[in-house]
Amino acid sequence: MIKTDVLIIGAGPTGLFCAHQLGIIGLTCEIADNLDKAGGQCIELYPDKPIYDIPAIPECTGEELTNNLLKQIKPFNINFHLNQRVEELKKVGNRWHIKTNENKEFDVASIVIAGGVGSFEPRKFPVKECEKFEGNSLFYSVKDKTIFKDKTISIFGGGDSALDWAIELSNTSKVNLIHRRDGFSGAESSVQKVKELNDQGKINLYTKYQMEAVSGENNIETVKIKHDEGEIKEIKSDYVLGFFGLIMQLGPILDWGLNIDKKKVEVNTENFETNINGIFAIGDICSYPGKLKLILSGFHEGALAARGCFKYAKPDEKLRFEFTTTSKTAQERLGIKK
Amino acid sequence: MPKITYNTHDNNTHTIDVQNGLTVMEGAIQNDIPGIDADCGGGMSCATCHVYVNDEWLDKLPEKEDGEEDMLDMAFEPKKNSRLSCQLIVSDILDGLVVNIPSKQG
Numbered sequence: 001m002i003k004t005d006v007l008i009i010g011a012g013p014t015g016l017f018c019a020h021q022l023g024i025i026g027l028t029c030e031i032a033d034n035l036d037k038a039g040g041q042c043i044e045l046y047p048d049k050p051i052y053d054i055p056a057i058p059e060c061t062g063e064e065l066t067n068n069l070l071k072q073i074k075p076f077n078i079n080f081h082l083n084q085r086v087e088e089l090k091k092v093g094n095r096w097h098i099k100t101n102e103n104k105e106f107d108v109a110s111i112v113i114a115g116g117v118g119s120f121e122p123r124k125f126p127v128k129e130c131e132k133f134e135g136n137s138l139f140y141s142v143k144d145k146t147i148f149k150d151k152t153i154s155i156f157g158g159g160d161s162a163l164d165w166a167i168e169l170s171n172t173s174k175v176n177l178i179h180r181r182d183g184f185s186g187a188e189s190s191v192q193k194v195k196e197l198n199d200q201g202k203i204n205l206y207t208k209y210q211m212e213a214v215s216g217e218n219n220i221e222t223v224k225i226k227h228d229e230g231e232i233k234e235i236k237s238d239y240v241l242g243f244f245g246l247i248m249q250l251g252p253i254l255d256w257g258l259n260i261d262k263k264k265v266e267v268n269t270e271n272f273e274t275n276i277n278g279i280f281a282i283g284d285i286c287s288y289p290g291k292l293k294l295i296l297s298g299f300h301e302g303a304l305a306a307r308g309c310f311k312y313a314k315p316d317e318k319l320r321f322e323f324t325t326t327s328k329t330a331q332e333r334l335g336i337k338k
Numbered sequence: 339m340p341k342i343t344y345n346t347h348d349n350n351t352h353t354i355d356v357q358n359g360l361t362v363m364e365g366a367i368q369n370d371i372p373g374i375d376a377d378c379g380g381g382m383s384c385a386t387c388h389v390y391v392n393d394e395w396l397d398k399l400p401e402k403e404d405g406e407e408d409m410l411d412m413a414f415e416p417k418k419n420s421r422l423s424c425q426l427i428v429s430d431i432l433d434g435l436v437v438n439i440p441s442k443q444g
Contacts, residue, residue, distance in 0.1 A: 185408030
């Protein structure tokens with residue numbers, strides 16, 4: 001069990017800056033995130049899109065913002081627990097015990113939920129029977145590509161993941177690529193490659209088709225696809241892969257007894273604490289009168305929530321307000337040598 | 339003010355006055371119409387404000403920008419009349435627009 005003052009759930013800009021604020025006031029923290037890297041929506045949704053409303057930064061991309069925040073918290077040597085979805089929460093005395101889906105356990109004085117609009121999960125097929133095959137012959141990501149050798153794979157989607165896997169798997173498997181329109185959102189070079197492979201008969205490309213049904217005994221045997229104009233084709237398939245990007249889901253947080261309204265966690269505006277003492281929520285996931293869904297608001301919320309955490313981590317101490325420009329303690333924590 | 343009609347998946351009809359310049363998505367969010375999530379807040383980067391537009395309105399709508407069709411690839415059950423409601427800016431021309439909200443957004 002990892003013991004620290006605060007667990008921050010979510011490694012987006014708000015969570016990262018909150019870690020900075022905790023570090024400045026002398027509290028320790030660890031950060032967990034469901035994604036495989038820090039940055040949250042900034043990295044997952046718009047790494048290259050410029051942002052124009054970060055105070056004192058006229059223009060930066062989501063990726064630059066993330067990298068700068070990571071640089072800013074470097075002095076605190078914070079541990080990241082990536083690919084971890086926080087699942088269980090238990091109050092033990094005046095501490096919280098938290099467990100992730102990978103069975104990592106934390107023992108903390110307080111929790112800051114900086115979960116954006118929830119954790120990113122793959123978008124799934126609308127066809128109901130798909131659930132039955134999920135994890136055995138239907139997947140939304142590839143963990144072990146060797147299982148596809150010499151099999152027939154039907155890949156759905158038009159983005160880079162769908163195209164890249166279609167190209168890659170066409171070396172060792174029979175690949176059907178099915179997409180809802182003629183245009184693709186993936187890289188143009190991959191689109192050309194797929195079209196070449198289709199001409200050479202190494203990939204069967206079906207455009208303007210979508211999944212209609214899947215069937216099979218224990219594993220998938222056939223997939224039915226339906227054309228825009230209504231025609232239905234039945235194709236033999238051992239495996240189905242769907243690449244429709246990610247969607248954000250609140251997930252297990254919903255079961256923690258927090259006051260939730262319209263997928264947002266209600267907080268006070270004094271320190272962004274939720275209805276449960278010791279659990280704070282900041283950034284896009286929190287709601288209060290006047291809430292603005294801006295990164296800059298998340299920074300403010302994180303600064304106040306960090307101070308709210310202090311009394312739980314150090315109940316016998318009093319927090320002194322200090323500026324980083326003048327505070328020797330803060331500068332020492334930042335590792336500044338004069 | 340233009341009137342926009344939102345048919346929700348539970349067969350309810352909500353007709354709302356939406357101010358010119360707002361998007362069809364914003365009209366839904368401000369009036370608590372269920373079924374439009376708009377997770378990204380109108381940035382055309384999540385496909386959770388997906389709607390089906392009644393056929394007679396399709397050619398009156400602003401053309402799809404690059405990227406909207408790409409995002410619609412990700413939407414739940416996209417069809418030919420699918421649009422992202424964050425990209426539909428309300429104006430007098432759209433007075434009377436009818437959109438249908440899908441059974442889910444993802």
